[in-house]
Amino acid sequence: AQKVTQAQTEISVVEKEDVTLDCVYETRDTTYYLFWYKQPPSGELVFLIRRNSFDEQNEISGRYSWNFQKSTSSFNFTITASQVVDSAVYFCALSEALGAAGNKLTFGGGTRVLVKP
């Protein structure tokens, strides 16, 4: 069975501080995908990034960066120089990649980030 763990339930920072969100996953599949989603107060889950299990290259997109380490089954997310607009709940998710599994995502419990001005 697949499992995603986000140990941090809530993180509070002051604007311009960096914040790192941890994500640890479990799967028996050798091919899989990892995702990060952002959920602002409006409720909609916004897709941020997808990584497949064969691509361990770190990625940077503006103030966001992701560190994928297959050896430790982790896919961590860092917001650099946080802003108030980054306040939201962030979810890490995992899906199988092959067969008729379709698009079933297993989500972590989410980390609420509060950025204070």
Place this chain on the structure above:
Amino acid sequence: KAGVTQTPRYLIKTRGQQVTLSCSPISGHRSVSWYQQTPGQGLQFLFEYFSETQRNKGNFPGRFSGRQFSNSRSEMNVSTLELGDSALYLCASSSAGTGGGSPLHFGNGTRLTVT
């Protein structure tokens, strides 16, 4: 391109009633998934439809059902509502064919309150 549209945004129902939620996917997307979000259980997968066929189903009782129409629009139905069904129900669409990995694009959700 219009995003995923869910209607209604809010619903209040009484225990024992049934409810139907609607979802219009992004144009061209043939896969529609439904998720339930509660404070206690988090985000849980309900089911996925692709080309009018249920492709995958989560661990929910038979009171939860869904369908997809030829235009890819989807509905989910919950019969004999229980207090524990109170949740945010999220619909997502994707362009994926077989296999997983395509990003899901979510709607704003329908918040269901059962009294």
